[in-house]
Amino acid sequence: MTSSGLPPEAGPDGARVVTMLRELAELTSDEAGAQRVAWTGIWQRARAFLREQLQGLPVTVRTDAAGNQWARLPGGGSGVVIIGSHLDSVPDGGWLDGAYGVMCAVEVLRCLAARGPLPCTLALVEWADEEGARFGHSLFGSSAVAGTLNVAEVRELADASGLQLGDVVAEHGVHLDRLDEARQELLGARAYLEAHIEQGPVLEREGLPISAVSGTVGVERHRVIFRGQTAHSGATPMDMRRDAFLAAAATALAVRESAVRHRGVGTVGAARLRPGIVTAVAGETVILVDQRHPDAGALEAMLREAQRASEEAATAEGCSVSWEPVFRTRPQPFADELVDVVREVCAELTGRERVLPSWALHDATPMAGAVPTAMLFTSSAKGISHAREEDTPEEHLRLGVEAFYRTVCRVIELD
Numbered sequence: 068m069t070s071s072g073l074p075p076e077a078g079p080d081g082a083r084v085v086t087m088l089r090e091l092a093e094l095t096s097d098e099a100g101a102q103r104v105a106w107t108g109i110w111q112r113a114r115a116f117l118r119e120q121l122q123g124l125p126v127t128v129r130t131d132a133a134g135n136q137w138a139r140l141p142g143g144g145s146g147v148v149i150i151g152s153h154l155d156s157v158p159d160g161g162w163l164d165g166a167y168g169v170m171c172a173v174e175v176l177r178c179l180a181a182r183g184p185l186p187c188t189l190a191l192v193e194w195a196d197e198e199g200a201r202f203g204h205s206l207f208g209s210s211a212v213a214g215t216l217n218v219a220e221v222r223e224l225a226d227a228s229g230l231q232l233g234d235v236v237a238e239h240g241v242h243l244d245r246l247d248e249a250r251q252e253l254l255g256a257r258a259y260l261e262a263h264i265e266q267g268p269v270l271e272r273e274g275l276p277i278s279a280v281s282g283t284v285g286v287e288r289h290r291v292i293f294r295g296q297t298a299h300s301g302a303t304p305m306d307m308r309r310d311a312f313l314a315a316a317a318t319a320l321a322v323r324e325s326a327v328r329h330r331g332v333g334t335v336g337a338a339r340l341r342p343g344i345v346t347a348v349a350g351e352t353v354i355l356v357d358q359r360h361p362d363a364g365a366l367e368a369m370l371r372e373a374q375r376a377s378e379e380a381a382t383a384e385g386c387s388v389s390w391e392p393v394f395r396t397r398p399q400p401f402a403d404e405l406v407d408v409v410r411e412v413c414a415e416l417t418g419r420e421r422v423l424p425s426w427a428l429h430d431a432t433p434m435a436g437a438v439p440t441a442m443l444f445t446s447s448a449k450g451i452s453h454a455r456e457e458d459t460p461e462e463h464l465r466l467g468v469e470a471f472y473r474t475v476c477r478v479i480e481l482d
């Protein structure tokens with residue numbers, strides 16, 4: 068450090084990234100956690116904070132047709148390398164999910180702007196509504212840009228208070244009829260790179276601060292409806308019941324058993340009983356099933372096994388069962404040559420090579436279908452995320468900033 072600040076050739080300042088993240092958390096959290104839910108005032112405050120961080124840099128800042136914020140640092144030659152993540156959070160979320168990747172990108176942009184003309188354009192993107200916390204549809208902005216957003220489907224969505232997605236996003240300058248225009252943002256795109264916390268326990272368990280990511284796993288999400296017969300809890304003998312909840316409960320156990328056998332994950336995260344009172348056998352039960360696996364064949368087997376188990380359970384309880392798809396995405400591998408760059412950089416900094424699949428979806432998932440993509444993970448303390456307790460040791464966050472910077476430099480062929 069000199070009296071005039073960092074010299075132009077200085078690397079990134081990891082401490083500055085941590086400071087920005089703490090300031091953002093201070094600005095957009097309450098005692099229950101981060102409250103940067105997309106399409107809300109607090110989210111807009113977070114986005115304004117980002118614009119403040121970009122002030123003074125030689126970048127043009129604008130918002131695209133899907134509500135994503137971009138900051139472009141023009142360079143020579145052709146092609147664009149895109150770096151970024153999201154600022155929105157789940158309700159009562161953590162301080163690092165998404166925000167870490169955005170602030171890493173700010174720091175890399177700041178360093179590279181100071182190095183003078185770049186061989187290609189570097190674009191920071193802050194994706195709109197990655198979490199889907201308000202309308203239940205994840206990856207809004209990134210899938211619009213990648214061309215995989217189903218507009219007819221999102222048009223139908225409403226939030227818990229009944230407000231339509233189309234009306235709400237229009238208040239933020241996004242018009243569903245013009246979403247397609249967002250695809251122009253990828254013109255000339257050569258690569259997309261994203262830093263993110265792991266949100267799981269693997270790196271911590273292996274004693275690793277950072278790693279490369281091989282891709283994101285496939286996801287099958289279904290609503291499963293069991294129908295039996297509502298009846299009096301007291302007056303109905305046990306051998307005369309058609310208990311829809313018991314069929315659902317047996318299915319939930321089968322979802323777990325199948326996930327364990329295939330080394331995937333399976334979750335029944337929601338259940339609704341009708342009438343849902345203690346004095347009635349449930350005549351109807353609806354559960355939401357989420358199954359994930361890095362291998363498409365194994366994921367398909369997990370789904371088939373859960374469906375078969377639900378039919379057997381329904382028959383045993385005298386019920387019917389039907390499955391409705393809610394969301395589905397295939398395993399999305401990242402670009403080998405970019406994963407190799409991240410892997411090499413991490414090996415330089417940690418002395419160990421490790422490439423993990425991501426069990427969470429990210430904006431990198433739709434992007435990987437459109438542009439060569441890679442991600443860098445930093446560890447998550449106790450593997451906890453989407454919660455106030457979400458954390459990462461500061462030295463891991465700082466190492467991640469250095470690794471992300473070196474990755475970007477190599478991808479834009481600075482050294």
Ligand SMILES: [Zn+2]
Binds near residue numbers: 153164197263429
């Ligand atoms: Zn995230």
